[in-house]
Amino acid sequence: MEQEERLKYLKIALQVIGVLFTVGVPAMMMWIWPSGWGWTPPQPEYEHMIMGVYATLGVFLIMAAKDPLANTSLIWFTIWSSIVHGGIMLIHAIIDETDRVNLVGDVPALFLVAFVLWYLMPKQSQT
Helix, strand or coil: HHHHHHHHHHHHHHHHHHHHHHHHHHHHHHHCCHHHCCHHHHHHHHHHHHHHHHHHHHHHHHHHHHCCHHHHHHHHHHHHHHHHHHHHHHHHHHCCCCHHHHHHHHHHHHHHHHHHHHCCCCCCCCC
């Protein structure tokens, strides 16, 4: 994929992921699929905290879509924090059977976000 095309799709991905983080994460945790996205047993304090963090990140990803090359640190933070978050949740889902539903919920979603952004990030030109 050419750099210009990659950048075009990265802008779209940042907007889509930004909206999903801002609106989708809270919706999944509270109404659509709480068992696959929330805590078991429910812990509203932590759930509100994580929704606030992801909503904030989502807004900044939407803003970064205007000029992804000027926001590479934010994009790489999103990639690596998604990998770390998904990895920690994966381990807990394997260890704790009450968290197993996360294996088909937010764990693959976090890894998918990381992969899409990583794949679309412009590659450094070789000198």
